[in-house]
Amino acid sequence: MLAKKHPPVANLPSARWLALAEALRPALSRNDRWPVRLVEPVADPSAFQGWRLKEVAAAEALPARTIGRGEQVIVDFGEHLVGYLRLELAYVGIAMDAPLRLKLVFGEVPAEVCEPFDPFDGTLSRAWLQDELVTLDELSRPLTLPRRYAFRYLRIAVVATSVNYRVRIAALACERVTSAARPPQPLPPGLPPDLVAIDEAGLRTLANCMQTVFEDGPKRDRRLWSGDLRLQALTNYVSFADTALVKRCLYLLAGLARADGCVPACVYEFPTPSMGIDFILDYTALFPAIVLDYARASGDLDTARDLWPVARRQLEIALAHLDDEGLFVDPKTWWLFIDWADGLDKQAAVHGVLAYAAERTLALARLLERDADVAHLPALAPRMKSAARARLFDAGSGLFVSGAQRQVSWASQTWMVLAGIMTPAEGAAAFRALPALPDAVTPGGPYLWHHVIEAMLICGLKDESLARVRSYWGAMIARGATTFWEVFDPADERRSPYRSHHLNSYCHAWSCTPAYFIRRGAFAGIIGPGSTPADGRKPMAH
């Protein structure tokens, strides 16, 4: 923990900021969604995580069915939803002479409704898994479950009845909730269908995470994380354009800063706004970038100026971990995130993050005419660049290395490009070389893949970046996704940072950004009428 290293900063107007955040709490739009089909599990090694859900009937068949003790139905709502489940149940038989007990299991992906959750060996709480045991003494009123769920599939198992009745599901609906109420901005015309589908899943991911804050995942953790917020906000600006929700989240994070001014990596909204327990150095450093993006997208420089003291403080806290030459050295007291990849050495990537963050903070200062506050920054960039190039660049391979073991990774090259420490030409060569290097640590999830795409675009690798979007996020679509996932390793579909693929979030904020790239025109010229979507190559005419 960093708390003891920095002096308390008492001058942040936390209470005022939290009051501003509260005033910006959005109303949720609420709309009913209904099942589209009844399905049953088929074990299928070729299907995602080994399970296929085969349609057995249209959803209209549901009210005509009766379900007895030990039986179940699985319904498919056709798309990932976040909301409240409403059931109308009836009994069929001579009398409902005993209570009814149902087990309800909500699944974002098929495995959740096809596999038992127990015994459970995950490293996070079992309570994140969305199952409920519901006992009903009578069936006279529609049942609305009190908790919110994130799901596409719902397994309803009848655990107990008497011998005298069976159960009929007369009606079933999900009241979908989101604060992304307005329609998204239109897509550029002529987009190939696969990218339309990727954009749609990206925006659904974003919308389902847009509640009264930008949540990271509506199944888990259901919290505002600054790292997710940065990517959500970018995608939001080019789609739902809800700058007020970003403003609310910035004030929540800022208002819940620690005594030393450090903004937590995440905050809790309920029961009352409070600081999360996690502090992530790269997230801290990138906070000013979120403010800059917000200021540019909204034009609301007043808010950015209001937040400037906390923004610059984040960079200050992060830069405290540079050594005398300006190189980042892991203090071992912080969580460094960067990516979920196993065994990733994060020194080089975090160095890149810090340099990138310094550049963003300087840009923010200039936009806000606060240059004087960061007069030391213009000289810092070349120092950090020199230090990195002297101590982390391997001239032989043309790649940046990280840590004592001089590890090569996609993460390191990516952040060195984003920081401007690696030139676009060097970066292009690196990204072309990396796939052939068996020891190079590959990205472990969408958060890093987002930054890889961004870095490739800087390096002019427009075709390659589009191909990566198609091969990575498109592979989720091919596996049935209607929202993008927190974790996705095409080579290990059950990979989980939490020792349980059931715990993974399958609608996760940081995975929504293909929509951002598509909508900001990152692939302009290589997609559209006449382009060749199958492999993403430039159309002949260009």
Place this chain on the structure above:
Amino acid sequence: MLAKKHPPVANLPSARWLALAEALRPALSRNDRWPVRLVEPVADPSAFQGWRLKEVAAAEALPARTIGRGEQVIVDFGEHLVGYLRLELAYVGIAMDAPLRLKLVFGEVPAEVCEPFDPFDGTLSRAWLQDELVTLDELSRPLTLPRRYAFRYLRIAVVATSVNYRVRIAALACERVTSAARPPQPLPPGLPPDLVAIDEAGLRTLANCMQTVFEDGPKRDRRLWSGDLRLQALTNYVSFADTALVKRCLYLLAGLARADGCVPACVYEFPTPSMGIDFILDYTALFPAIVLDYARASGDLDTARDLWPVARRQLEIALAHLDDEGLFVDPKTWWLFIDWADGLDKQAAVHGVLAYAAERTLALARLLERDADVAHLPALAPRMKSAARARLFDAGSGLFVSGAQRQVSWASQTWMVLAGIMTPAEGAAAFRALPALPDAVTPGGPYLWHHVIEAMLICGLKDESLARVRSYWGAMIARGATTFWEVFDPADERRSPYRSHHLNSYCHAWSCTPAYFIRRGAFAGIIGPGSTPADGRKPMAH
């Protein structure tokens, strides 16, 4: 089913009767009760069903405890309660960064909170067993569980948290509900302490069953059964004296009679009043007796006259099963209850019930000046008596026998005495002989024991009947009961008609009647100051 045997009786004013019942729906009184101690299970072969709950702390210790994943507490509320559970929970730790999942298990008796309910092999619904899995996303508000429970013990197990917090139960209360709001009439003075305790448990049993109807058991079946109502009403008249609730229940039963006029053995109150699926011949026959008891206790002859058509109809339906000589012959199309004893032949007992019911109906007719409606009844009694004595009395043993196997049972003697077919002297001899007859079928539960006590009193066996009250109901008290049980076999504490002692109801209406006997003065002269409670013998002075 009897439906086809009797012509429909269209002239019962069912809708008016149900409207009267609805108008009589009582308000429930609501009062909080709190735990008195924290306990833990001790396997103890000498304790009821093998489990003793050892006090480990006073209840005041609860808010100071924290409970982690995999841990539990068991609280003892000190007495059987029916009501709604309210919990105030807090987390202790650095953050509640995942939902909390609790398992709550409610027990009327220790075994329910000491043994797992699953795997479940009972013959009734598993959903009767009172356990809940509750998942809470936040702990900001007190949690009131929506269902009503019947319990003394509550096991709270923490199924899931994150590693970052433990749970604290800041407050815990049961909002007890009953319609027995007014204080019971005072006990006769000078009652020995053991009978005071028996009376108290009887009245608690009755009060906990007195909700918006007289329920049979607040855990299970939570329904109005006419057989239970008869005994509840008798005890109620000498304690809470709530004649309005009896009136409501009579109108509910009458208003829900089948098309042929037959009153069901039980009715459902929720979601709307409806006929139960069970028809029990002895319960049907005894309906007029409930009306008679009501008329005498309340003086409300108008209601009794209003119900007279349905009362006389019950007897008519029941008497249809007498043969030409006036002897009951089992039609095999009805459920005959009498008692839960295994292998009991019910012919003789039901014959006694029918004769008793005919006598009660005649008494009701006379009270209501409706003698003309039952002009055939005065001649029936001697016919039924002659038939029984000719075909079911074994002169050698002086006992009534039942069925083709000429089975001897307590049930047969009991109902022959109550019917006046067996003389008090014969009955007294029989009750003195029965304990020494190894093949005589003994009572299987409190419902028959009630009638045994009543019959013994008719036979002048006041000491013996008091001794039976003490040895049977007193044995429940000795085993920790604060309410009396549906089923109790001192020789087999886990005996259950449902293949699961967990399914048995441990607060059951038909078991409340020791309070009736005590309060109506059945034991006057042999109890009170100077009496010898240990063996129930008459005090020397009398």
